[in-house]
Amino acid sequence: MWGTITLIIIILVIALVLLNMVKIITQPDRGVVITLGKYNKTLTPGFHLIAPFISHVIRVSTAQTPVDLDEQIVITKDNAEISVKISLKYHVTNIEDFVFKNEDSVRSMTQDTRASLRGIIGNKELNEVLNGTEEINQALFSGLSDVTAGYGLNVDRVNIDSVNPSKDIQDSMNKLLKATRERDAAIATAEGKSKSITLENEANNQALLATNTAQNTALVNSATAKATAIHTEADAQAYRVAKLDAALKGSSQNYFISQNIAAFKELAKSDANTVIMPNSTIDSLGTIPAIAKAFRSADHTTNQD
Known part of the structure; x- marks a missing residue:
């Protein structure tokens, strides 16, 4: 009986040892082996054996990882309060730095992102922020690339998802937008009426010119016809006189x-x-x-x- 118990204990110990020795790293993870509290090596994807009980593995993903940050209240240069929501994507570039140089590299990256965002927007006025999100994205990405390099990761992309002014500012902007639209509509209506009047005057002038031209043409044609008739009648009369004169000259x-x-x-x-x-x-x-x-x-x- 004691032999059976001993055999079972030995099998369990061997199984436990194997469980602690055998490590399988899947793609795209990496495994950081810590032996007696000290960095030992980095494991690539695949089957590995490590020292049991005195070593353990910290798994780190090297795939691109998206992070959505909570909305952040920021004050612009002209003291306008806006709510900004951003998202970013990063991937680990240095396994040792990511694990050992910072207790929480992702959290540090998030904090630096918020701080950089406050600094960039704080130097811009509200209209510049609303109309220049792409410029802010580029400035934020450039600043984070230098800071997060020490965390063993790299920020691949930063996006400003939304920029929402406070309710008071939004109401003021809506009123201004409404007034601008009404002004543009009034200007468009006035321009339309002006163009309509101009076109009508041009049409009337063209019609009057066409009428005058037609009347002048008719008068010229009538005068030409009368002159032609008079000329023809005079020629006929001269012909009759000439014939009569010739006849009289030939008479006895x-x-x-x-x-x-x-x-x-x-x-x-x-x-x-x-x-x-x-x-x-x-x-x-x-x-x-x-x-x-x-x-x-x-x-x-x-x-x-």
């Missing part, structure tokens, strides 16, 4: 005498007692024998009386 003297006789016949039918004629006409009538004889008879009768 008897034609004119015949015309005079016809005229006298018409005068004889009228009620007129006196006819005034030029001497040349009377002389031409005298060339007709019958009329000349009539004139001589009339003169003879007059002389007898």
